[in-house]
Amino acid sequence: MNRHPILMDPTHEAEAGRLPLAARPPDLRGRTVGLLDISKPQGDRFLDHLEALLQAQAVMVARFRKPTFTRPMPADLRREIAERCDLVIEALAD
Amino acid sequence: MTSPAGSPALPDGIIAVVRSTCPTCDLVVPVLHALSEAGCDIHVLVQDDPGFVSPLPAQLDRDLSLSYHAGIDSVPTLLRIMDGVEQDRCVGWDRASWESFTGIPGLGPGLPDYQPGCGSQHLEPRFLTELEDRFGAARLRARGVVTPEELDVTEFLFDQGWSDGLPLVPPSPSRVLRMLEGCSREPDEVLGELPPAWHPCTVEKVAINAVMAGCRPEYLPVVIAAVEAACDPAFNLHGVLCTLMAVGPAVIVNGPIGRAIGMNSGMNALGQGNRANLTIGRALQLTIRNVGGGRPGGTDRACLGTPAKLSFCFAEDEETATWEPISVARGLPTGVSAVTLVAVEGPHTIADPHSRTAASLARSFAAALRNVVHPKHVLCWDALLIVSPEHRRLFAAEGWSRTDLERELERLLLLPTDEVLRDPDGWQEGMPRASGPGPAPVWHPDLPLFAPLSAGQQVPKFRPGGVLIVQAGGAAGPLSMVASGWVNGTIGNRPVTREIIG
Numbered sequence: 179m180n181r182h183p184i185l186m187d188p189t190h191e192a193e194a195g196r197l198p199l200a201a202r203p204p205d206l207r208g209r210t211v212g213l214l215d216i217s218k219p220q221g222d223r224f225l226d227h228l229e230a231l232l233q234a235q236a237v238m239v240a241r242f243r244k245p246t247f248t249r250p251m252p253a254d255l256r257r258e259i260a261e262r263c264d265l266v267i268e269a270l271a272d
Numbered sequence: 273m274t275s276p277a278g279s280p281a282l283p284d285g286i287i288a289v290v291r292s293t294c295p296t297c298d299l300v301v302p303v304l305h306a307l308s309e310a311g312c313d314i315h316v317l318v319q320d321d322p323g324f325v326s327p328l329p330a331q332l333d334r335d336l337s338l339s340y341h342a343g344i345d346s347v348p349t350l351l352r353i354m355d356g357v358e359q360d361r362c363v364g365w366d367r368a369s370w371e372s373f374t375g376i377p378g379l380g381p382g383l384p385d386y387q388p389g390c391g392s393q394h395l396e397p398r399f400l401t402e403l404e405d406r407f408g409a410a411r412l413r414a415r416g417v418v419t420p421e422e423l424d425v426t427e428f429l430f431d432q433g434w435s436d437g438l439p440l441v442p443p444s445p446s447r448v449l450r451m452l453e454g455c456s457r458e459p460d461e462v463l464g465e466l467p468p469a470w471h472p473c474t475v476e477k478v479a480i481n482a483v484m485a486g487c488r489p490e491y492l493p494v495v496i497a498a499v500e501a502a503c504d505p506a507f508n509l510h511g512v513l514c515t516l517m518a519v520g521p522a523v524i525v526n527g528p529i530g531r532a533i534g535m536n537s538g539m540n541a542l543g544q545g546n547r548a549n550l551t552i553g554r555a556l557q558l559t560i561r562n563v564g565g566g567r568p569g570g571t572d573r574a575c576l577g578t579p580a581k582l583s584f585c586f587a588e589d590e591e592t593a594t595w596e597p598i599s600v601a602r603g604l605p606t607g608v609s610a611v612t613l614v615a616v617e618g619p620h621t622i623a624d625p626h627s628r629t630a631a632s633l634a635r636s637f638a639a640a641l642r643n644v645v646h647p648k649h650v651l652c653w654d655a656l657l658i659v660s661p662e663h664r665r666l667f668a669a670e671g672w673s674r675t676d677l678e679r680e681l682e683r684l685l686l687l688p689t690d691e692v693l694r695d696p697d698g699w700q701e702g703m704p705r706a707s708g709p710g711p712a713p714v715w716h717p718d719l720p721l722f723a724p725l726s727a728g729q730q731v732p733k734f735r736p737g738g739v740l741i742v743q744a745g746g747a748a749g750p751l752s753m754v755a756s757g758w759v760n761g762t763i764g765n766r767p768v769t770r771e772i773i774g
Binding site: 183184185186187188189190191192217219246247248249250272 | 405409412414415416417418419425428429434442443444445448466467468469471472473477480481483484508510511514515516558559562563564565721722759762763764
């Protein structure tokens, strides 16, 4: 082998663009918070608690549910959440 | 053939490529002299001895790069170059062709009319490997990565994040090009999109990962078929990766290719020691890691994982087979080479040296299968059952088909719901209780995981067809194996069988 061997890249070579974090709102007043249940057992219980806490602070809440946790989110659902919500909280559970 | 950009240029005119160790080249030396004397604009390119055509001047192709870039297969070869671009070529000694090519009649009186040449010197492995490592990257689509001088190549490969934790074979251009010769498919053919990154996976990318895994070129068609199966939405590789469970894709190979490439279906078939078994399974996992982006701690969220996620690949035993190959049972014609991909954990033993009837042995199998993932989980998980020759002889003796065994296992694994329901005051794990009485659920693809059950019913452990039964193992040993599978139905996956295309 040469002194500086060339090796072929085994990866997909697509550079994952670094996305900046969205700006954090100073508070949640007047905002809509999406609560996303990925359909894992008991995720709904966790989100029920969060919803109650948020509503106690007069925060608007929208609930969403992935059809299954084992597959990626449908594009339509992703778009709907983006259009309707300012923030989103996703619940993993078991 | 047009020389690629940046390659060494050949002068315009007629180029005769020869080597001194070729008898046909020796034969045509007087013809080259005659051509020169006749005023032909001929240049001689010699692959070894610059004095070979003396007193005619000759250029020495010292590192054979001119021959490599010109794509010379054999010598002598005449090339017609105009403005640096090849217009035409004439291979071997053929008087009529040479006369036509040069426009000069009466060449080589006394020579035979025709004599084939010898292989170009650059095609000898000792030269070709180095030439392809220098220039071969240009024939590939993938990015070439230069190893810094100060770094050990093995360490560099680890540093790139390309490894599964074990050392890799460096994917040099020459090795990748050799690997691609193992199949007839185009390097840029897209086999599918591999989750979780959902990037198109080409034959070439599979070949690079197969090199790193240690595959021989003749294994490549098997790896490609396994990748195609992994890309099938029915396999749901995204879910198999991101699950907390320990499953990974196991590759089961059927058909003549398994024997042709020396796969092990017998003694220690699931263990170490067979290059094809180990490297094919590893190549699939490396492709998933590097092209799909499925990495432990990233999208791969396995709680504990399993050693089987390094490589789990074996051939089904078709030599002492009791039943038809699993590929045939799943719809492919007899004699067709195929892979079947199934998501499972590492297997464990079912020892039964004392059963003397098929029914008794089936009870041992059922008891082991009852424990798949959890003995109180029903209609949740699939399983793989690997039956050894010694155990299969019992079924053969009583004429049990694979379907007979499947049906008996279904009968034995029809469980009282009272044994599998959660008990808040005792054994708390199990299936959730339905709010009221009702029949046990019938499996269908959209049945939720952990579907509620009513007491006093009977429920099957597995969905219909949820236990894949395959044949492997050494001749001696009353030992079969079971491997726990993964979620079935719409939210899960199912085994995928694909024909292997050479």
